[in-house]
Every structure is written in structure tokens, then in C-alpha cells.
Amino acid sequence: MKYAIVESGGKQFRAVEGAAIEVDLLKVEPGQQIKLDKVLLLVDGEQISVGTPSVSGVAVQATVVSHIKGPKIHVFRYKPKKKIRVKTGHRQQYTRLLVNSIEVE
Numbered sequence: 001m002k003y004a005i006v007e008s009g010g011k012q013f014r015a016v017e018g019a020a021i022e023v024d025l026l027k028v029e030p031g032q033q034i035k036l037d038k039v040l041l042l043v044d045g046e047q048i049s050v051g052t053p054s055v056s057g058v059a060v061q062a063t064v065v066s067h068i069k070g071p072k073i074h075v076f077r078y079k080p081k082k083k084i085r086v087k088t089g090h091r092q093q094y095t096r097l098l099v100n101s102i103e104v105e
Contacts, residue, residue, distance in 0.1 A: 004102050005041040006060050012040065015060050015099045025093040028064050034097070036060040042102070057105040062097040069093055 003016045009024035015036070028034055039058040042049040049055050070092040077086045 002044045002102055004039050004043070004058065004060055006036045007038040007040055007054075008036060015062070015102065017099055017102055020065065020096055020098050021062075022068070022094040022096050024095070025067065026064070026095045028095070030064050030066050032064050033100075034062055034064060036062060039102075042104070044104075059103050059105075061100045061103060063100055065096040065098050067093060067095055 001016070003014055005012055006015050007013075008026075011024065013021045013023060015021055026034070037054075037059050039055045039060060040051050040053065042051075042055050042058050049058070073090045073092075075088045075090065078084060
């Protein structure tokens, strides 16, 4: 099985050929191809390549499928005996990527 650990938006994701990953929102239109150059680890069967900090000559080709929103998070702050109540919410935006190939040069 061939997979790579890539970094996008300061977070690390496991990219497997043919699988989808959800990364932080990218300013790319759906349907476009992108290249993730920051590959931290590459596993190809029994061969393992660990980068210091990244593996050179390896890139992950992906297609932007869609932009989605994560689950709603409710935040409630209050101060007892002071009648202060603050309720807010948040939904993180993500970009769903379909990993096309892991290219080794």
C-alpha cells in the first residue's frame, strides 16, 4: 500500500491514492488540480522514506472536490451572580480533496 503524510495548513494528513481528505479551506475552485509539495513521510510497500523535515522529489496530486462546513460548535460563557450570559457558535470550513496520485521523481 502506498501512502504519504502531507502537511497543509499546519496540520498533517494521511493521503492514500484514490481516497478523499478534508483540509482547511483553500482558495481554489472545485474541479481544479493542486499539488501538495510538503510530504513528510512516504510509504511504498516495505520502503519508508522519512523527511528532514520533508521528503524531496515527492508530491501529491489532488483534485478539489468541494468546499464543506464542519459540525456546529456551541460556546457558552457565563459569570455566575452577574447576569452575564454569552452564547456563540462556530462552523469550520474545509476543502475536500481527492488524492489522484503520489508522484516520486
